[in-house]
Amino acid sequence: MxxxxxxxxxxxxxxxxxxxxxxxxxxxxxxxxxxxxxxxxxxxxxxxxxxxxxxGKVAPQTNPAMPMRMPFGPNWFQKLTWPIPNVIMGNVPFFENMATGLMKKTFKNKKVMxxxxxxxxxxxxxxxxxxxxxxxxxxxxxxxxxxxxxxxxxxxxxxxxxxxxxxxxxx
Amino acid sequence: MSTINIEKVLDLKGLLCPIPVVKISNAIKEIEPGNVIEATATDPGVMMDIPAWCASTGNELDSMEEAGGVITFRVKRLK
CATH class of the missing domain: 3.40.1260.10 (DsrEFH-like)
Incomplete structure (x- = not known):
């Protein structure tokens, strides 16, 4: 060795x-x-x-612990966690695309590569x-x-x- | 008293894991052994990660202090 x-x-x-x-x-x-x-x-x-x-996208429906937050607006607004039930995530068309866009924006805001x-x-x-x-x-x-x-x-x-x-x- | 020879100054403010560690790793290869990098960062994670990086790569953390959300540290290249 x-x-x-x-x-x-x-x-x-x-x-x-x-x-x-x-x-x-x-x-x-x-x-x-x-x-x-x-x-x-x-x-x-x-x-x-x-x-x-x-x-790659995010799949919020199968990740119930994922915090749903908005990456824009005033600080207090960005800190809110939105309780979105699975029934909405599963039935709103393109919900994954929206969640993916929000996560990408959050990463960009925080300067994550x-x-x-x-x-x-x-x-x-x-x-x-x-x-x-x-x-x-x-x-x-x-x-x-x-x-x-x-x-x-x-x-x-x-x-x-x-x-x-x-x-x-x-x- | 030994003198501290700061050969490189890095601004890592606003950068998140893993970038500060990667940048320090790249920068240490560009300085002479015995010389020092001085860096400033804002990610609180560097307070744990830089000492861990030093321990596993055999470099020396000369100092680290936090003031007003800015962390300033010095890493000495040992070999």
Whole structure:
């Protein structure tokens, strides 16, 4: 065993919604900044995070704890949490689009990076990104749809790295 | 008394996790060992994250203080 090797982190990113897109990239960029070697394996819906333009949305209906707040207006107004019952979320057309727009605006107001910017920062920090071949076959994704610098592999590719990693996370 | 040699000054005000840590990490590679980065930030998270980053990368936190919502800290590159 190498004694002085850098620490390693292995992440499986399995979700493609806007909110769940953040944790893998935030952890990966931070770990890389802490001199760790990082591989993210993108599988199932997580694979969509490798597309050139990330179209992830938020799904408030399946995340009941999500605070529904307005990203504009006076401070007291922005602090209000709007109790919106599932029956409305589920039946108002394009409710997800609206919630997604509000979250993007909130992130922008708070100066949180977009997913595309965060992902590029990860690549600049040498985070390795691997797309799941099986998911590509199932959903009909092609490598050309993904950003440059992505490798393609399967479970064994991930496990080979993960078995020697100090941190393994499933997101 | 040893002198503090501030080689780089960073403004991280308004930036949220993970940017301050990433910027410090990039900046430390650009200064000489023994020299110091002085940074200002507004995200309270840096008060925990910068010491944690220093501990895991083997750099030294020389000082950190908060005044009026602005956190000022100095990180010394050790190697």
């Amino acid at each position: 190498e004694e002085n090797r850098p620490k390693r982190m292995a992440i499986i990113a399995s979700q493609g919604t806007l909110d769940w897109a953040y944790p893998p990239f935030i952890l990966a960029s931070t770990a890389a900044a802490m001199n760790m070697e990082v591989t993210i394996f993108f599988t199932f819906y997580g694979l969509t995070l490798l597309k050139k333009k990330v179209k 977009s997913i595309e910017e965060l992902r590029q920062m990860c690549l600049d920090l040498n985070v390795k990104m691997v797309g799941c071949q099986m998911t590509m076959d199932v959903f009909g994704f092609k490598k050309e749809e993904f950003i440059d610098g992505v490798d393609i592999g399967g479970a064994a590719t991930f496990l080979n790295f993960a078995s020697d990693a100090d941190i393994q996370l499933f997101v």
